[in-house]
Amino acid sequence: MIYYNLPPHLRYRIENVYITGIIPGPNEPSLHHLNHVLRPLVNDLLCGWECGFYFTQTALHEFGCMVRCTLIPLVCDLPALWKALGAIGHCATCFCSLCLQTRNHISEVDVNSWGRRSWQEHFQIATKWRDAATESLRNSIYLKYGIRWSELLRLPYWDPTTYQVVEAMHNLFLGKLQHHCRQILRMNADADEEQGGISLHSSEEQQRHLDAGIEAIRKGSRTALTRIRKGYIASLAHANNINPHVDRDIDLDPLRHDGDQSLSKATYAEALLQWVSIVYFVF
Numbered sequence: 001m002i003y004y005n006l007p008p009h010l011r012y013r014i015e016n017v018y019i020t021g022i023i024p025g026p027n028e029p030s031l032h033h034l035n036h037v038l039r040p041l042v043n044d045l046l047c048g049w050e051c052g053f054y055f056t057q058t059a060l061h062e063f064g065c066m067v068r069c070t071l072i073p074l075v076c077d078l079p080a081l082w083k084a085l086g087a088i089g090h091c092a093t094c095f096c097s098l099c100l101q102t103r104n105h106i107s108e109v110d111v112n113s114w115g116r117r118s119w120q121e122h123f124q125i126a127t128k129w130r131d132a133a134t135e136s137l138r139n140s141i142y143l144k145y146g147i148r149w150s151e152l153l154r155l156p157y158w159d160p161t162t163y164q165v166v167e168a169m170h171n172l173f174l175g176k177l178q179h180h181c182r183q184i185l186r187m188n189a190d191a192d193e194e195q196g197g198i199s200l201h202s203s204e205e206q207q208r209h210l211d212a213g214i215e216a217i218r219k220g221s222r223t224a225l226t227r228i229r230k231g232y233i234a235s236l237a238h239a240n241n242i243n244p245h246v247d248r249d250i251d252l253d254p255l256r257h258d259g260d261q262s263l264s265k266a267t268y269a270e271a272l273l274q275w276v277s278i279v280y281f282v283f
Contacts, residue, residue, distance in 0.1 A: 032148065038151040039151050048068060054067075074165065082097060085164060086149055093143070100114060122160050217236070240272075
């Protein structure tokens, strides 16, 4: 645990880090085994919130003062976060601990259509799981809603839909966020195409360039196709499950795309034109 009242340059010094517990190995805890580890900590946190602690003297209060403590951000990687929250894993139907999006609509990118989980709803479902009469009923609740009971929900102020934070080590220092944006979502720009980098296109400009690429493919014009940016050509290739890696043949498995930035614009263009010629020949 970290004391957030300290200034940032003091928070993470070893003398200011409180080890609350160590989970015994050799394997990670099961789904609700973590609750047994969290229970003593939650007991202390409840005491620190409801009763508080009286210090006879502090640097700012010569005659002592009463303090209360709270647990607010929970900083974990996703597997640990979901276990601590009582949330289900990413392969389930209700795979997200923040929104109501389901796996069969995972391709929907309109955030407004997702729906947001609420603290009250999360608590009600978790309580229903905790009070279920049988293990079978618990499993059905867990699979349907993706939520089970967590000891952290005993803290009356703790909001599982707001206080979860994905830690910075994987996202920033190890580059997972960059990999997801640039390789998975294909948000990478080729800075070597234009002197001084590439200017961003508006949505209308993007659509115009994509339409120009589609028209060039229909006409079989390699010259016209290579006039647009590599990012658009690569997007058209990936949208049609075309992988230029395998002898520039068609790859019908979209999971094989590895986002190799060494592939040239001409390589993608050639793969697209070859794909069109084969499709037209077959059909």
